[in-house]
Amino acid sequence: MRYRGLTLVLTFLFYTSYHLSRKPISIVKSELHLNCSALGRSPPNSTNSTTWCDWAPFDQENYKELFGALDNAFLVAYAIGMFISGIFGERLPLRYYLSGGMVLSGLFTCLFGLGYFWNIHMLWYFVVIQIFNGLVQTTGWPSVVTCVGNWFGKGKRGLIMGIWNSHTSVGNILGSLIAGVWVSSAWGLSFIVPGIIIIVMGVVCFLFLVEYPEDVDCSPPLHHSESEKNPEEALSTDNGNLNATSRENIVDISDSARPSTEQPEAISFLGALRIPGVVEFSLCLLFAKLVSYTFLYWLPLYIVNVAHFSAKEAGDMSTLFDAGGIIGGILAGLISDYSDGRATTCCVMLIAAAPMLFLYNHIGQNGIGTSIAMLIVCGALVNGPYALITTAVSADLGTHECLKGNSKALSTVTAIIDGTGSIGAALGPLLAGLISPTGWNNVFYMLITADILACLLLSRLVYKEVQGWFGSCTRKRGFKEF
Numbered sequence: 001m002r003y004r005g006l007t008l009v010l011t012f013l014f015y016t017s018y019h020l021s022r023k024p025i026s027i028v029k030s031e032l033h034l035n036c037s038a039l040g041r042s043p044p045n046s047t048n049s050t051t052w053c054d055w056a057p058f059d060q061e062n063y064k065e066l067f068g069a070l071d072n073a074f075l076v077a078y079a080i081g082m083f084i085s086g087i088f089g090e091r092l093p094l095r096y097y098l099s100g101g102m103v104l105s106g107l108f109t110c111l112f113g114l115g116y117f118w119n120i121h122m123l124w125y126f127v128v129i130q131i132f133n134g135l136v137q138t139t140g141w142p143s144v145v146t147c148v149g150n151w152f153g154k155g156k157r158g159l160i161m162g163i164w165n166s167h168t169s170v171g172n173i174l175g176s177l178i179a180g181v182w183v184s185s186a187w188g189l190s191f192i193v194p195g196i197i198i199i200v201m202g203v204v205c206f207l208f209l210v211e212y213p214e215d216v217d218c219s220p221p222l223h224h225s226e227s228e229k230n231p232e233e234a235l236s237t238d239n240g241n242l243n244a245t246s247r248e249n250i251v252d253i254s255d256s257a258r259p260s261t262e263q264p265e266a267i268s269f270l271g272a273l274r275i276p277g278v279v280e281f282s283l284c285l286l287f288a289k290l291v292s293y294t295f296l297y298w299l300p301l302y303i304v305n306v307a308h309f310s311a312k313e314a315g316d317m318s319t320l321f322d323a324g325g326i327i328g329g330i331l332a333g334l335i336s337d338y339s340d341g342r343a344t345t346c347c348v349m350l351i352a353a354a355p356m357l358f359l360y361n362h363i364g365q366n367g368i369g370t371s372i373a374m375l376i377v378c379g380a381l382v383n384g385p386y387a388l389i390t391t392a393v394s395a396d397l398g399t400h401e402c403l404k405g406n407s408k409a410l411s412t413v414t415a416i417i418d419g420t421g422s423i424g425a426a427l428g429p430l431l432a433g434l435i436s437p438t439g440w441n442n443v444f445y446m447l448i449t450a451d452i453l454a455c456l457l458l459s460r461l462v463y464k465e466v467q468g469w470f471g472s473c474t475r476k477r478g479f480k481e482f
Contacts, residue, residue, distance in 0.1 A: 003216055006208070007151045008160075011144040012167045014102065014205055017198040018140045019171025021109040021133075022074075024179035024190040026297045026318070029067050030304045030311040031183050032058040055187075056121040066123065068433020071297045073127045075426030077134030082422050085138035086415020087269065094143050094411075095209045101139025102202030108133035109195030116188025141390070141418050142411040149395040149410045150212050150220070158342070161391035162333020169322035169329070169383065172296065176322075180315040272412045275397050277343075280461050281389050284346065285421030287454035288386045291353075291447045294428035295321055295382065302440060307365045320372055324379025329387030331380065341469070342393050343461035346385035350455040353381035354448045361444040385454070390418055424450070 036053040051059040058066055089097060112129045120126075152160055179190035213220050272278060299321055303314040328349070336345040360374045394417050398410030428450070435442045 003210055003213070003218060004151050007147055007210060008164060010205065010209055011147050012164055014098065014201055015140055015144050016167040016171040016174065017102065017194075017201040018105065018137060019168050020175040020178070021105060021191075021194040021198045022137070023172050023175025023296070024109075024194060025070065025074075025112075026300050027176055027179035027183050027311065027315040028187045028190055029301050030314060031055075031187050032067075033063040055116075057123045064433045064436055067301075068430050069123070070126060070130055071429035071433070072426055073130035074134040075293065075422060075429065077131040078138055079419055079422035079426050081135040081138035082141070082415050082419030083269075084415075086142045086412040086419070089139075089142040089146060089411035089415065094147060094211045095206060097139055098143040098209065099202045099206035101136050101143075102198050102205060104136040105133055105140075106195040106197070106199035106202065108136065109198065110192045113188035113191025113195065116186065138415075138419075142415045145391065145394055145414045146398075146411040147209065147211060149398060152395075158333035158335075158337035158388065158392040159330070160333070161395065162330040162387060165329045165333075165387040165391045166326040168387065169325040169379075172322040172325075173319040176300075176315045176319050180312045183311050183315065269412065269416070272416055275413065277393075277461060278397050278413060278416060280343075280457055281393050281397070282417045282420035284454045284457045285386065285389045285417055286424035287450040287457070288346075288350065288382075288389065288424070289421035290424035290428035290431075290450045291357075291382050291454075292325075292386045292428075293425035294432045294443070294447060295379075297429040298432045298436070298443075302443075306440065307371070317371070317375070320375040321379035322383075324376035324381075325383030325387065327376070328380030328382070328384030329391075332384035332388040333392055336388060336392065339469075341462075341465040342388060342396065343458045344465050346388055347455050347458045347462050349381050349384045350451050350458075353378070354451045356381055357444055357448050357451070361441060382451075386421075390414075390421065394418070 032055040033051075034053050036050050054063075060066065108129050112126060112133070115125060115129075148161065148164065175194055178193055179187075182189035182193075210216055295318075299318045300311070300314040303309050303317050304311065307314070307317075309317060332345050332349060336342045339345065356374070356378050360378050364371050364374045394414040395410065397417070398413035428447075431446055432443050435446060
């Protein structure tokens with residue numbers, strides 16, 4: 001139990017530091033391109049320029065497209081790297097892989113901030129840093145999910161991982177607060193301080209992370225229910241008794257499902273795609289993550305433009321969306337554990353999110369109280385399905401019964417699901433940058449459409465879950481009548 005708690009706390013801190021280092025870019029955007037005439041100060045060269053206080057090259061009229069390019073550089077590299085990262089994660093020691101990725105990520109985050117102190121104004125420098133940072137950050141998610149999956153079984157996985165997944169929102173909140181301290185004075189420190197933090201956590205990972213229960217003589221967890229572990233008992237409950245042929249078949253199934261003493265081979269990419277539900281949840285996450293990451297990268301700028309807050313105030317206000325994400329992730333895990341309906345839980349929250357996004361855009365700035373309430377509700381509904389799919393669903397599919405006890409699939413499955421989702425994460429901020437000049441209303445229409453598509457992609461799995469519920473009720477009623 002002590003090692004389980006340690007693993008949960010350490011992986012929580014590790015991925016908190018990953019998101020802590022991603023968030024500053026969204027806070028600093030509003031400082032890189034300001035409304036200079038609103039500062040009340042005259043430009044140094046005594047001209048009437050409205051961009052004298054901006055940081056070149058983001059002082060151009062197409063600054064939103066340039067910000068979109070920065071976001072896209074990171075997210076496209078992250079999406080591409082994620083598909084490869086899971087394969088490496090299954091074949092390399094996770095402790096080395098994760099700690100190395102954290103140190104490199106901290107280095108590239110610091111290099112972005114050093115552009116301020118080195119007075120760098122070339123777009124290619126910031127884009128290249130974002131690309132390399134996106135690649136090395138792919139070491140994080142498959143590794144931490146695999147570590148947690150190795151230590152925790154299916155029982156309360158939704159609730160446990162829902163609480164644990166709050167590291168994403170905690171990291172975003174801390175990243176916003178840390179970046180906000182220096183955003184208006186020396187924005188370079190908004191990157192350097194988070195970069196140092198993730199480097200320190202990388203060293204902690206190298207020194208203290210325990211990958212497998214077997215490494216410290218602990219028993220591995222149960223990844224399936226008792227009926228899945230003991231097919232003979234489940235069938236005898238349904239049918240009363242078994243004939244000899246059925247018993248022989250059950251013995252064959254049990255033997256094949258039992259892990260062999262030899263080390264199993266890591267599953268292939270195509271083999272992971274064949275696991276039931278992987279494709280549907282991956283495509284659903286593409287659209288769900290599109291919405292979540294558009295908020296992650298553009299919400300502070302939206303608040304500055306619409307509510308006319310300062311950069312620091314907008315950054316602080318945007319943390320309410322992440323606070324709602326914590327609530328949504330925990331609720332999604334709890335409800336899906338209770339109902340045994342991961343897909344249905346995601347679908348219901350996605351359906352509810354669409355009208356809430358519409359309302360936030362139209363009435364969300366009608367008062368500070370309304371804005372706070374709607375940001376929390378939108379954060380819960382948008383990030384709840386995203387959190388559930390990337391944690392409990394990924395762990396369930398990575399330890400699916402069709403794998404017959406092979407534990408060398410969790411990292412690959414997690415990488416496929418999150419990698420596909422990261423394509424949406426790359427598209428969302430890019431589309432927001434292209435669409436926002438036509439009006440913020442169109443950006444929100446795009447987000448609502450993505451939510452609806454995410455829901456539709458789960459319709460087949462939702463239908464199967466509902467069928468399972470009705471079938472279970474029928475069987476229970478039959479036993480009572482008998």
